[in-house]
Amino acid sequence: MDILSAYDPRQGLPSASAFGRLALCPGSFTMEKACPDESSDAASEGTLLHAYMEQLLTGEPWEGTPLTAEQVELCERAMRLLDGVKEMIERDNPGAVFHLVSTEERVFYRNLFGTAYYSGQWDALFEVNCPDSSFMMVADWKFGRVEVDSAEANRQLEALVPLVAQKEHNDNAIHQGIYAAIIQPRVAGPASVAFYDAEAIDQAEQRSLAVAKAAMDPDAPRYCSEEACRYCRAKAVCHEAAAMVQQAALIATDRDKWELFSPDEKIQAYRLAKTAKKWAAAAEYRFEQDVAAGLIPGFEMGPGRTSFTVTDPSGAFSALNAEFPEVVTAEAFAGCCKVGITELDKLVHEACKAANPKATTKSSREWLRQLLAEYGESKTTKGSVKEIGQ
Known part of the structure; x- marks a missing residue:
């Protein structure tokens, strides 16, 4: 690995993960180069879940940050959705056998002279061997709560297809097409799957190459939306x-x-x-x-607010009750408490899971709410605007 690759695995080239945006605003690629990376809880969780999915596929021992029960179940649902994709492919191709080729592998699209134009990183790549034919299947996990474009319309997935085809060529392998799947465990329904035959692969190559070239143009226009x-x-x-x-x-x-x-x-x-x-x-x-950083005269960051949360209610009650036994009774103390339903959901789900390994987060949550219906209240937030197909 050279020094550039060590600091920038994309080597300054467009990445397939941004092709949906670059197709709309090619000029954003150059502008983003000068911007610092931004982190978020959602991005950090996505990185963690991708790493855990890799461990599930390869069977390697997990040595990363411990996942919550909900996160583990989310990954298990992703695996079930992947199994559903395999079953769909097997229905069309009886006797299909799946072999994991690689996980989280970044590859570059190169022309005949070795010039790279863009890169992409698939989450999982499989070879599908059938009695009379063979295929490739590329999968991409999406752990966000917002549904992304379907496999047929997803520009990131489309940009990965030529990379898979080029890997086939470099490995001297011949296949009859590429299955591409978007797996969204937080979105209801099955995985979204598209199939690329030779003609569709060529079209994906042309479209993706056009996006990459337009983005690398220093005078590329910007279109805000x-x-x-x-x-x-x-x-x-x-x-x-x-x-x-x-x-x-x-x-x-x-x-x-x-x-x-x-x-x-x-x-x-x-x-x-x-x-x-x-x-x-x-x-x-x-x-x-x-x-x-002290770069704006006349402004400074004020101190953050300090909050205090009782994390051991039982211990807190014992201490206060010992000091004021006639005032801080169990009933009075309970009246000061507010039960964190999210934490209670996790606790109850662990108990339900121990009693029934097939219990899901959803079923445990519904059971808990039915049990506690007379002790609490339900509130429904306002809905959000959702654009429907024309």
């Missing part, structure tokens, strides 16, 4: 994003009542507002970093 800016790290310094935020502030027309806006104008306002919110969050994040 809610979808394109959603995960872009450069939106806080992007002129086009700032212009869209300004447009959101000036969206009022000659009519001064929302009811007079047309449906299309309302949709435009809604999407502009969502983009403006993400731009504001990104700008605030970058500003706080600079203030913390």
Whole structure:
């Protein structure tokens, strides 16, 4: 491994994971290069779960951070969804046998002269051997709560397909096509699967190469939209994003009542507002970093608020009851407590799992709520806007 690869496994080239954004805004690739990496709890959990999935597939002992019961079950559901993909393929190809080729492998798309254009990292790659044919199957885990594009429309998955085909060629293997699957254990329903024959593989190669080349153009244009800016790290310094935020502030027309806006104008306002919110969050994040580093005269980071939480209620009650036995009774103390239902869900699920290994987080949660119905109350938050297909 050279020094560049050690610090940047992508070697400064576009990555398949960003192709959905780069197809919409090719200029974001160059802008993001100058932006620092951003971390989040969701990203950290995704990294952890991907590593655990790799361990499940390879059978290696797990030596990483311990997972919660919910996270373990999430990975087990991902494995069941993967099994469902295999069963689907076997129905179409009786006698199919699956061999794991590699996990979490990053490969580069190269032309005949060895020039690399982009890279991609699949989560799992299988060879599918059938009595009269053979295929490849690439899988990508998505542990987020927001449903991503289906396998047929997913640009990241499409960009992985030529990489799989090129690996086949380099390994002197001949297959009749590539299955590509998106597995989302937090989303209801089966995995999404697409099949690429020779013609579809060629089309995926042409489309993905076009995205990579457009992104690497130093003069590539930038097109701001809610979808394109959603995960872009450069939106806080992007002129086009700032212009869209300004447009959101000036969206009022000659009519001064929302009811007079047309449906299309309302949709435009809604999407502009969502983009403006993400731009504001990104700008605030970058500003706080600079203030913390002492780069903004006249500003400083104030101290965070200190909170205190009783983590041992039993011990706390014993101590207080010993001091004030007539006032801090069990009933009075219980009236000061609020049960964390998430933690109680985990505790009860562990008990249900011990009694019935097939118990799921959902079934344990439903059982607990039925049992405690008379001791608590349920509240339903407002729903969120979801765009439906036209």
